[in-house]
Amino acid sequence: MQMSFVHLHLHTEFSLIDGMIKVNQLAEKAAELAMPAMAVTEQSQTFSAVKFYRAMQSHGIKPIIGSEIKVIDNRLNESFNLILLSQHFEGYQNLSRLISKSYIEGQRRGIPFVNYDWLKDNNEGLIAVDCADNGSFTNSILQQDESKIEKKCENWLSLFPDRYYFELQRIGLKGQNNHISNAIKYSEKFDIPVVASNNARFLDEDDFEAHEARVCIYQGYTLNDTRRPKQYTAQQYIRSSEEMQELFSDIPEAIENTMKIAQRCNIEFVLGENFLPNFKVNENETQDDRLIADAKAGLARIIEDDDKITNENSTDYSHRLDIEIDVITKMGFSGYFLIVADFIRWAKENGIPVGPGRGSGAGSLVAYALDITELDPLEYDLLFERFLNPERVSLPDFDIDFCMDRRDEVIDYVAMKYGRDHVSQIITYGTMAAKAVIRDVGRVLGFPYGFVDQIAKLIPFDIGMTLDKAMEEEKELRQRYNSEEDVKSLMDLAKKLEGLSRNAGRHAGGLVIAPKPLSDYMPLYCEEGSQATVTQFDMGDVESIGLVKFDFLGLRTLTIIDWALRDVNRLKKQNNEKEINIRKIPLDDPETYALIQRMDTTAVFQLESDGMKKLVSRLKPDVFDDLIALVALFRPGPLQSGMVDDFVDRKHGRARVQYMHDDLEFALKPTYGVILYQEQVMQIAQVLSGYSLGAADLLRRAMGKKKPEEMAKQRQIFTEGAVSRGVDEKQATMIFDLMEKFAGYGFNKSHSAAYALVAYQTAWLKAHYPAAFMAAVLSSDMDNTDKVVMLFEETRRMQIEVEPPSVNESFYSFTVINEKSIQYGLGAIKGVGAAAIDNIIAERKENGPFENLFDLCKRIDLRKANKRVLDALIKSGAMDSLGAGRSTLNENLDKATSLAEQHNKDLDSGQNDMFGLDAPASSSEEEESSSVYDIIKDWDDKQRVMYEKETLGFYLSGHPINRYKQELSRITRKLYGLKTGDVKVAGYIMSIRKSGMREEFDVKIDDNTSRKVVVVKSDDYEKYRNYLIKDHLIIVHGRARNDDYYEGGIKILADSIFTIDDVRKPGNPFNLTSSLKLTLHESQMSNGLINNIKTILHKYHHDVSNVVVKYVKPDAAGLVPFGKEWNVRISDDLIDELMNILDINQIEIEYNPKVKNNNSLI
Template identity: 40%
Template sequence: KERIDYELKIINDKMYNDYFLVVRDFVLFCRQNGIVVGMRGSGCGSGVAYCVEITDLEPISWELFFERFLNPERDSPPDFDIDIADQRRDELLTYTIEKYGIESVKQIGTFSKLQTRQAIKDVGRVLGIELTVTDKLAKMVEILFGKSRDIDYMIEHNPEFAEIINSSETTKKLADIVRKVSGICRGTSTHACGIIVTPDPVVNYCPIQRDAHGGGIGMTQFEMSDIEYVGLMKFDFLGLRNLNVIGEAIAKIKANRNIEIDLMKLDSKDPKTFELLKSGHTVGVFQLESEGMRRTIKTLQPETQEDICYILAAYRPGPMQYITEYAAVKKGKQEPDYIFPELKPVLEVTNGVITYQEQVMKIAQIVGGYTLGAADLLRRAMGKKKMEIMDKEKPKFLQGAKEKGFDIKETERLWDKLIQFANYGFNKAHSASYATVAFWTGYLKAHYPLEFMAALLEGDLDNFDRVIIDLNECERLGIDVLPPIINKSKFYFSIEGDSGIRFGLGGIKNVGSDIVQSIVKERKEKGDFKNLDDFVERMSQYKIQKRAIEYLIMSGTMDEFGERNSLLTIAPSIYERIKKSKSSINVGQIDIFSLSNNGEDVKLETVITPLPNVEKTPKFQILQWEKDLLGLYFSSHPLDNLQDFFESKNVISVKEALEKKNNSLVILGVMVNKVKKITTRKGEVMAFLNIEDKSGLSDVIIFPRTYQEIKDTLVVGKPILIAARVSVKNDEKSLIMEKGQYIDENKHGNNFDGITFRIRPTHTEDEIKQLKKYISSSSGDTSVRIVVNNGSANKSVVLEKKIEMNSETKRWLRKF
């Protein structure tokens, strides 16, 4: 009660009552409408915010301070950071406009500055310089931490860049003008997540303008920093992908199991969740996915949400070096260093390691006699390295400690430690809120892996790199990801059986959500589609476009109707015939064959167009369609036909390579996805390749010497054999190319059109018997080849028996 009364007085004195109530209104709207919402940052330190359901974190048990959010000794306004499911952010924005009025709700304007790359293009266009020249110059400009190097830096450090600039008077003039215009305002845009809400029209408080694209609700002509000075409050609606994954997983659990999940009522000590985390199998778990993070988790073995909170705060340059100390104390191998016994309650939660900004504040209060408000000002000065303020504060801190009876020598040691840690001290409220989301995702994955992975795949479809990681995790979990089928797939990814996730039609690119919803609705009301003619006939009422039909065929949804190239051949004529028929009906023309003897309409059977005898779609084309339209491969993998060649070259997978020790030499057989070239300070060109095989993705570094050897053949989308060294620096692994050679698929590829099972010396006799039994029991039209490796050579045989390529067969392919 004392804490709440204290907070309420400050909130009231500073006149932020309305601000709290408006934020509460937003949060409650989200919760009442099934939108997953979270609060991030120092706002989680408010007990009042927790009591009125703005935040999910109880600040007293988490040891979060109100002063870190709203300091009575500081003039800056409070700032609640609202995280919401990214796919449903617009719903909250619409609600805000409807409730408070469009004139009182505006986005916040920002100004984009002209950087070197864009300046070269803009100035070059005005000077009439050829586009190929300015484009080449712009691409050479290096980007460091999101900012372009200036033109003088590029001239000095890149000989090729300098040569082009000095090649003519016009290009020299280009450089002179770029120097002058770089950094000036080029245009306006809107803040990624900030809006303002005012009691009267916004125009009464600051000038407004149309949105950057000329539509929308409008935006302020003031930038965010200026908004605060005129007394307006900013509200952040940040769309977070992981919250959308959580929301979709909860919806799928409800649909599949009829279980309601209340995130607020989860057991915070759930054993199954922490077993998952300690195992390091954290793909999809918020903030805990990286390789380095997983190694840290395995070292620390988190058992509480406080442990997760520490990991999130400590896994950064600086505090990372103290993780070993934290782990040693946790395991009883080392005594914690509290310096003073009075600091044990403050530092015990992090095993004596000063980690959070809140700890710095509490130490200043206990030892130096500061108020928490003054301690927050001290913390800010330390964090921003304001030496003049810190020099003034040190005597005050030491004197306060002396008056409270603390040893001066040990207090000096404590002060030095505080300065050291304040440089990278983390906001615990922020870390705790992210730890909560990490726990939610871990809980859902541990208890409902099918629904969770379906939601995760759905959220990652626009990121091919992420999809491969998700698919590998599904394989580890024994989950089959099934291709989209026009008569089985729903709009979203759905659960099939005990271990299947069916790809949703809504995940197919370029088709359109309205059409997909219509397909699902039509199928539900009138039954499965019988063939392509039936599909086009029934979907014509929804104004489906010919291109959408072709995309559905190309993505494999209609394989049950025929081979893809055959369907694509007849699709245009079917579409035009049915379109013409519908047009005739619309203008009142009557087909005499559709009338009965008494003149009434008779429903005719849909004409079935015979499939033409055309060449089958090449495998590479099917794979390209699947990658472009679905974001993943279903039919096979582009490297499948090279497996025999890879075995002869002792190729290992990308995943295996990244598990090798430092300086290990590895041979990889991969596809090249991207090539990025950069210029070193010495003016030499090097490159980074993004590579992929069935096990995952990685980047390969090509240093200048090796780059010169391979630069003329570097292309994207072709298989390559790479000899690389594993490099380990700062606990992170990378691959450095020593040699590279593209593979001639015509020479080394295996054109066997079927399923290949590979029996290796590592397979047991019992496993081989089980495979034989499965092949005998399966029936289908896909050829089977067995390749037996005895340790030194391969022998292969094509069986007379044919089997079906289905999810069960894919399970056996994982083993063999």
């Protein structure tokens, strides 16, 4: 290395608080400046280490891995910053251990600290640089305690002999000159070298404002806020060697020492080598031995149990197994298969539902034999080489689905088995995306919310959208950028921050298992007070350093299947019937396919969306292969390319099935000659051109990447191979062109087959055990009110009764009563927690049903089920069995809880001891006499159902719209089954949400048949603001449009909005006249009733709506119109008074079109 300068103190964008240097741009800059080496020193972590290492090496620059840590010295009661640089891999491991420990044991208020004492055991191979800003030495200088300074210097030198430096900075911060003069002084006295740094935080000098914005986003300040801390300067960029040499021309050794440190730091990551966790086997047994034995034993069981496998074809299975075992053992992956098989076996033995497979792993017969997957790969032509290619060495990757609720138990088992310090979940980083960064930057610039919101909404809501792309696509955005200074400032600053890492999180399913403690490979990260660690490297970097990643994914559907089977098998056990094993159900059940073809697939896995239902209606699957195809077809590529149309037409005989070549029939017959799966591309290459399946997998990958040079090479290989096998060259070229075209749409058949199986299982349960299935589905979505409402609609449609919640009948979840009824789950009541429910159920189980509210309050733990919980139970109807109306129960709640508390105090004080010696004789009588309800009038229907909505999220025992049902039926259509076109609908407002994407409001309405979203433009929202109130009834005239983004696949674009009073008025928007029709029976005719009706009509007299009486006798009925003097203005108050003397069914409001007479409306 020639004499130069090396940056040794630098934060990249992965220092989420104050760094904004992108790693690849840094490597390019370093190469441009001809820097020989560079260090990265993120704050208290090494998130960027592997990315930095690879980027620097790719540009011929020596990477140095370090970190700026925070140290706490309890002896001196002080904390300070210290830079640690790794001299070699052992030094890096010590750094990793220190950082891991700082997160797991050393966090204070969310900040990780390294204890000074830990440095004694973990400093080997580390160079320490005392930070110029807030370092140990700096703090002592400020205290002006010379003896303390000298003692510290001696301590640090003993801890880091020949490895301790003073950092010098000249970046324009106050006090730096004083620090430098003192550092030089003590450097000479104790022979401590000084080293220059620029404490870099951003790439170029003109990035300073963007950096300050980045800091403000994190801290919550605006840039012009005079109170915000200003810790950085415009000088903290990547200075060149020449700039640094000039800056420290008076202290040249500070520059030279950066080179000396760089020469001492020689870390090498081991990349490309795999470190599999150690799976223990018996003595005198290898992992290969165990794999072979377990796989062959498993296959023997499969052959014995499966009637489809005969003596003739069993040799195919044995041969396939031998081929796979040979590949697995030669590639060194026996341990991987054994590890996966072990934790799946443990999960199944402990009743934790596991998916049948996901991804290409379902193509492995060894996996099937080890019970890792549940699909026979030979039966469905699933290819092992799609999963593990012997011609392309890469780690196998099983994606495993577990029950969502119990996935963590399996992770815990793995941690226990391999050691908690060997197992961790994997970190993931959120970035500053285009739309979000506009909002963030707009806030720190202090721009008004409305202005920023306008610009953000001009950014299209597309995956992968960037600000540059938005400028290209959106004309208005370009115009405003070019004409408005504020828009230009906002966009230019946002572009500098776009794409930066913003926050760290936990990967949804990734789990790493290492053969040694993970801190030997990388530091760990966790939240304060938590032991749930994540790696400090993301998934790509974890794999780069050779560690094996396992995907533990949570799938809610597995939980649903498990819960449904529990209910089914509980009832079967009671009836001494054989229990259901979901793995043994026939895959050719007519009732299941009939249900699918009817599109009764609400709540059926993968088949419940409106778009999928439309595809189902066209395809009409009747065999399992069709279901596999269905999952693969329902994607944008096939839907937009015409492939779906071709597939459907071929299946139903409307188009000819062609195989392109006779030898391809075996591969393409299940898909009617259409190339649908990636595996079919591989099979065509194998059969027609002589590719090995491994080479065919490489061809498939090449087609997916569409690299011209590679495709030209593959085209030649394919064509020459096909011609050598007797295929016409022109035909071979045509087939290759088709393969290349469809490879872009091709789907992984193994994944499709596995998910088709789960879809079939849920459809089978719905077809044969609908109540159990719907109870399980409702239980799984208890927290999602909108989903519960939709599922209730489906349950009603299936003619299954849902009994209301009950403290004497319900359990936590929805449960099956019988084949046609479900008991509502207490866990679905808002504000009622699991602890309260568990306490209620346990007490009921032990001592029988609750007799009344007083009995319940005495018997349960009121600390767990407090008054707020009891109030929710009353309002939901869960206490209807306690001998009083809901209003009475609510009125007596304070009394009941007070009596219960006194009762419990008496028990605690011994008044009611076992002999009753200390108890007053009358205490039990007094208590009993007090436990009597104070009866009050019950809530009316509207109040009752409103409380149900408050506690359940929807109306259960009725609906406030019911009183308007007859009236609305004359002028509106039901939301359920709503078709597209011009519509008039009505419903109660459930929620109002401003759309994040558009200048619109989404108003969700409910009419007791369904819920739909009404889209209201901002201008119209202001116009109808007084109508758009939650829990109010509105009538909407608008246009219903198909839109799969919305629930039910329909949205309603509002043209006008009304209230029921608007429609009842003369001159109403629908041009209708209204009349009040009362039905009176001869048996009711008494002077009292007639007089009461007259009194009410007189009270609401108005020349608006005429009154008609339908008089009903046993043998006849007739209409009697009242005269104009009885006309009324129809209102809710009028109806309420009439309902006090008549049934609601006797009161009707009719609407008729106005007719023209003499050019006037009457």
